[in-house]
Amino acid sequence: MEEFKTIKKAVFPVAGLGTRFLPVTKNIPKEMLPLIDKPLIHHGVNEAIASGCNEVVFVTGTGKESIKSYFSHSIELEDTLEKSGKTEFLNIVKNIPELAEFRYVFQEKPLGLGHAVLCAKEYCIDNYFALILPDDVMIANPTVLTQLDKIRSKYNGSVLSLERIPMSQTSRYGIVDAEQIDENVYKIKGLVEKPNPDVAPSDLAIMGRYILSPSIFKHLESINCGKGGEYQLTDAISSLLHEEPVYACIYEGERHDCGVIEGWIKATIINALRDSRYRDIAIDAFIDEIIKK
Ligand code: G1P
Numbered sequence: 001m002e003e004f005k006t007i008k009k010a011v012f013p014v015a016g017l018g019t020r021f022l023p024v025t026k027n028i029p030k031e032m033l034p035l036i037d038k039p040l041i042h043h044g045v046n047e048a049i050a051s052g053c054n055e056v057v058f059v060t061g062t063g064k065e066s067i068k069s070y071f072s073h074s075i076e077l078e079d080t081l082e083k084s085g086k087t088e089f090l091n092i093v094k095n096i097p098e099l100a101e102f103r104y105v106f107q108e109k110p111l112g113l114g115h116a117v118l119c120a121k122e123y124c125i126d127n128y129f130a131l132i133l134p135d136d137v138m139i140a141n142p143t144v145l146t147q148l149d150k151i152r153s154k155y156n157g158s159v160l161s162l163e164r165i166p167m168s169q170t171s172r173y174g175i176v177d178a179e180q181i182d183e184n185v186y187k188i189k190g191l192v193e194k195p196n197p198d199v200a201p202s203d204l205a206i207m208g209r210y211i212l213s214p215s216i217f218k219h220l221e222s223i224n225c226g227k228g229g230e231y232q233l234t235d236a237i238s239s240l241l242h243e244e245p246v247y248a249c250i251y252e253g254e255r256h257d258c259g260v261i262e263g264w265i266k267a268t269i270i271n272a273l274r275d276s277r278y279r280d281i282a283i284d285a286f287i288d289e290i291i292k293k
Contacts, residue, residue, distance in 0.1 A: 007149050008055055009123060010048035010130040013116035014041065015107040017060030020260055029064045033132055033264065036271050036278065041067060044134035045099060051145035053130060055101045057123045059116045071102045084105050100226060113231025117212070118220040128152060130234075132209030135268055141254025144209045150209050151185055158240065160248040161209040161253065162186065170200035171266050174234040177201035178248055187241050188246040192235035193227040204248070206234070207255060216240055 012086055018030030025033075031041035036125040037081045038046075058067060076092065105119045117131060131143050148159040155289075165173065171194045178186035190201060219239040226232035237246060256267035272282040 003071075007011045007051065007128055007130045007145065007155060008053055009127070010045075010051075010053040010055070010056060010132050011057045011059065011115060011120040011124060011147075012041065012115060012134055013059045013107075013214075014063050014064055014067055014130050015059055015110060015116060016135065017061075017110065027057060027063070029067055030259070031064075032066050032070065033258070035137065035258065035264070035267055036275060038148070039070065040137065040264075041134050042070075042096070044132045045071075047138060047143050047145065048130060048132060050129065051149065055103065055123070055155065056099075057103045057105065057120045058105050059083045059105050059119045061107050061110065068102075068104055071097055071099075073097050079166060084100040109160055109199045110230075112226070112228070112232055114220050114223060114226075114231035114233040114236050115217070117233055117236075118231070121217045121220075122243075124212075125217060128211055128213055128278030129213055131210040135257060136208030137256040137258050138209065138253055139253075139256070140251060144207075144253055145211070147253075148209060148249055150210045151247050153251050155185075155244040155245065155247050157209045157247050158213045158216065158237065160237070160246065161206050161207045162204045162248045162250045164203050164250065165205045167200065167203050170195055170197045170205070173205035173207075174232075175200045176203060176204045176206065176248060178204060180249075184250040184252075188237075188241060188248055189232050190241070191238050193232045204250070206248075208249070209251070212237075213240070213244055215244055219243075240245075 015033045018025035035043055048056060060067060069250045075153050078090060078094055103123055103252040107116050107119045144161055148161060151159045174191055174193050175195055176188050177190040178188050181187050216236055219236040223231060223239060226235045241247060257263035258267050272278040
């Protein structure tokens with residue numbers, strides 16, 4: 001798959017308030033909640049890097065300073081670890097800021113996903129770029145972005161990630177009207193943000209991975225306020241369709257919606273069970289709690 005890894009920049013909108021996780025998100029960004037030993041955002045960054053990206057653009061907001069400090073060097077911590085001979089941890093910590101070039105843009109107000117992506121324009125105007133919504137933790141090999149990039153390189157257009165969902169859930173996602181053109185590959189005819197089931201064009205929902213053409217920016221600049229009074233990326237992609245083709249892929253892999261507590265708990269348990277360091281403790285806890293009681 002190496003030849004398809006041509007996307008170099010990944011945008012992460014991380015300005016959201018994380019209200020679903022209150023009170024823990026009162027002073028910890030939801031992106032910094034741990035999934036085992038790394039914050040959620042680190043998992044997303046790892047996926048971007050595994051997909052060939054070397055530049056990460058965070059669209060941040062108020063109270064998100066810890067994301068920047070996490071991806072920066074901590075001289076004091078590194079010194080302490082070095083002096084105490086904790087080489088393994090020292091290497092882990094020193095490596096984080098070296099993962100990619102990290103950029104930060106500030107989204108003044110929470111005006112929606114479309115507005116957040118527009119904030120990253122100065123870094124992404126020259127080429128196709130990836131958009132990662134870090135709430136969606138993807139476990140896939142090759143990565144979902146690599147799967148999308150393969151389609152971008154074949155058809156030359158923006159590519160969305162899709163999942164089939166029960167019709168009862170259409171009001172939670174952007175929903176596409178699309179024509180199948182290859183196995184798991186679709187050409188988009190239209191898209192609607194969070195429609196009710198009775199007006200949804202299909203059961204194909206947009207998930208948190210996109211590859212977008214830089215042409216998206218002029219559409220982001222011209223759209224009106226949409227669903228929920230926010231500037232919606234879905235509306236800008238809808239407008240982009242008049243200018244360029246847009247494709248989509250039902251990706252292969254596993255998604256954990258860590259934007260809700262239930263999804264985060266499930267992802268934590270699954271990741272513990274799959275990690276040889278923590279598998280036994282996870283099983284023991286289950287046996288103690290469920291079987292023995
Ligand atoms: C956003 C998009 C929506 C998409 C979803 C995927 O919604 O607006 O089209 O289906 O991400 O997670 P949000 O989850 O930010 O409300």
